[in-house]
Every structure is written in structure tokens, then in C-alpha cells.
Amino acid sequence: MRPIDHVVLPFPDLPSARSRLEALGFTVAPDAVHPFGTGNACVFFADGAYLEPLAVVDHGAYGDALGEGNLFVQHDAAFRSANPLPAFSGLALRSDDALVDRDTLAEHGLGEDGVVEFSRDLVSPDGTSATLSFRLTFARSPADFGATLFFCQKLHRMAPDRAALTCHPNGVTGLSRIVLVGEVSPATRLLLESASGVLPTAEGAGTLRLALAESALEIVTDDIAAERYGSCRKDGRGLVIAGIVLSVTDLVATRAAVGSAVLSDQPGRLTVPLDAGGSAFITFEETPA
Incomplete structure (x- = not known):
């Protein structure tokens, strides 16, 4: 059975996301920034899944990525324009090979062309940092499905120590x-x-x-x-x-x-x-x- 990697939860901004989730008793990870203008303040669970509160933190980079056809940004922008926030926008399934998973969906006419690959820094509560790299591929959602479903493949070999964050x-x-x-x-x-x-x-x-x-x-x-x-x-x-x-x-x-x-x-x-x-x-x- 395939595991859930994470659930995407767009907020208007990261401070409001952090404030709301901490008020509900969650430990929230330090802010992290993607190279395409979004950022997150994740909530990690002991079973390996996590919640990704997401916001636009660099509007210039976000706009550039949107113009370049970045699928992650395209889906995020479409959801933000159509829904009040916060709301759940996407579900990432864990993948050992996101390209194979995309091709499998394509056999049913459900895979989107294009791949998003990126790296970002993870800062632990003790101040240590590590670089994490990912590959994302996306399903083509029917018009009546109000979310994005995608595959997330970890490209980094090291396993960050998130024990304190869980x-x-x-x-x-x-x-x-x-x-x-x-x-x-x-x-x-x-x-x-x-x-x-x-x-x-x-x-x-x-x-x-x-x-x-x-x-x-x-x-x-x-x-x-x-x-x-x-x-x-x-x-x-x-x-x-x-x-x-x-x-x-x-x-x-x-x-x-x-x-x-x-x-x-x-x-x-x-x-x-x-x-x-x-x-x-x-x-x-x-x-x-």
C-alpha cells in the first residue's frame, strides 16, 4: 500500500499559519522557502507523514515560476484564486520513482506533463541545517475534484532527525x-x-x-x-x-x-x-x- 507523504494547506501567510497551528497545540517547524516563491512551516508526525501549511513568501519568484509553467505554482495559484483560505489544496503520495508513477497515470490519460525538481534547506530546532531535494509529478485532476494529487519522491539520501518536531x-x-x-x-x-x-x-x-x-x-x-x-x-x-x-x-x-x-x-x-x-x-x- 502506498503511504501518504503530506497534505498541502495554503494559508494567506506563514505567520497566521504558525499562530493558528500553535494555538491548536502543534509543534511547528521553522519556516522554509522554496526556490519558486512559496514557503512552508510544516507540522511533522511521528508516523512519517506531515502537514504542509503553504504561503507565498516571494511574489517575484512566484510570478516568474508561474510564467515558466511550474506545475506546483500553477496549481497553488489556481487554488488560491478560487477558494477562501486556509483550506486543503493537495495530497502528496510518497513515491520511489515519481516519473514511473506519472507515466502510469498517463496510461489512463491522468498524468500531467512536466516535472518539478527542487532543493531547500531544513533548519532543525537546535539550529543545524541540511539540504533536502525532491521530485514532484502531478495527476491531471477532473474538473469536479477540488484538489491536486501528486507524487513526491525524495532525492536526498540523508534522513533528517525530526524527532523533536514530532x-x-x-x-x-x-x-x-x-x-x-x-x-x-x-x-x-x-x-x-x-x-x-x-x-x-x-x-x-x-x-x-x-x-x-x-x-x-x-x-x-x-x-x-x-x-x-x-x-x-x-x-x-x-x-x-x-x-x-x-x-x-x-x-x-x-x-x-x-x-x-x-x-x-x-x-x-x-x-x-x-x-x-x-x-x-x-x-x-x-x-x-
Whole structure:
């Protein structure tokens, strides 16, 4: 089963991203800058997945990259122009060979031409730094799928020590699942199946699940999202990444760490909004230690 590498979460700027996520009890990594004008302040989990809060930090470089056809920037710019932020814009699947994965999608008419390769510095909390390099290839999303799906291949050999960054005051231990809300068209279903390599299974009326390594994609209707997570979309068209579910071992401690900004509080599950006016959410779910 293919693992999730990370989830992309655009914000208007990195200070607001850091402020919001730290207020929810996350340890946020130092800011990092991409050579094409975006930057991130990542939240790393002990299971190897991470959350990538993303912002434009160099508008000149961003504009140049957009004009040069950089696929990462093109997708980010299109999402920012069409959606209130913060919101989940993309899902990166971990890849051993992103070019092969792209070609596999191309056999179904789902692969985008072009590759994004880049390097960036990682600064650890103790001040040490390392250079990380990546190769990204992208799926061609159907018009009714409101997110970007892409493959992320690590080109660096060293494994950065992120142990300190994976210890969160809210007690999060890992990424349990990605919640997608809405209707699944045949084209979107083919994309998800082709990219993940697994077929969805029904889990009761209105819920589909695609099992991945150590996590899953959960596809639910708007009504079930409202019942389960307290989330209600303002625009019910298509399929979107509405939220993520994170594992914790002590929900009482988590509840104390996240404060009063609660969207839904149910036995074993606590959901918080990412923004007071938005529908994107983070859910903390209690799992056995």
C-alpha cells in the first residue's frame, strides 16, 4: 500500500499559519522557502507523514515560476484564486520513482506533463541545517475534484532527525485519514484508484474508504460530514479535501491543549475548525496507545 507523504494547506501567510497551528497545540517547524516563491512551516508526525501549511513568501519568484509553467505554482495559484483560505489544496503520495508513477497515470490519460525538481534547506530546532531535494509529478485532476494529487519522491539520501518536531503538546501521534467530502464522479474515482493502487470499499451508506499504508482516504457525503465532524460546506459541488483526522492517545489532554475553538465534540473524537469562517477542519481521534 502506498503511504501518504503530506497534505498541502495554503494559508494567506506563514505567520497566521504558525499562530493558528500553535494555538491548536502543534509543534511547528521553522519556516522554509522554496526556490519558486512559496514557503512552508510544516507540522511533522511521528508516523512519517506531515502537514504542509503553504504561503507565498516571494511574489517575484512566484510570478516568474508561474510564467515558466511550474506545475506546483500553477496549481497553488489556481487554488488560491478560487477558494477562501486556509483550506486543503493537495495530497502528496510518497513515491520511489515519481516519473514511473506519472507515466502510469498517463496510461489512463491522468498524468500531467512536466516535472518539478527542487532543493531547500531544513533548519532543525537546535539550529543545524541540511539540504533536502525532491521530485514532484502531478495527476491531471477532473474538473469536479477540488484538489491536486501528486507524487513526491525524495532525492536526498540523508534522513533528517525530526524527532523533536514530532512531539506535539496536543498529543498527536500520526495521520489516521484524509476526509474527502462530496460526490465522486467516475473520473475522480478512476484518478484515486489509479494513483493509490487500491479500490475503494463501502463502509455503510455514504462512506467509501481507500486503505493506504498507515492511513486512509475517507470519502463521505455532506450529511455524514456534518454528523461526524460538524463540518458543513458552503459549496456542495464536486469532491474536496475537507479535513484530516489525527491520532491521539489521550483526548482529555488534547482537549485541554486546543482550547475553546471546537467545531464538534463527540465521544472519542474532537474536531476543530481551521478558520472561524471556513469549513476546513482537523479532527483528533483517540486510539489505544
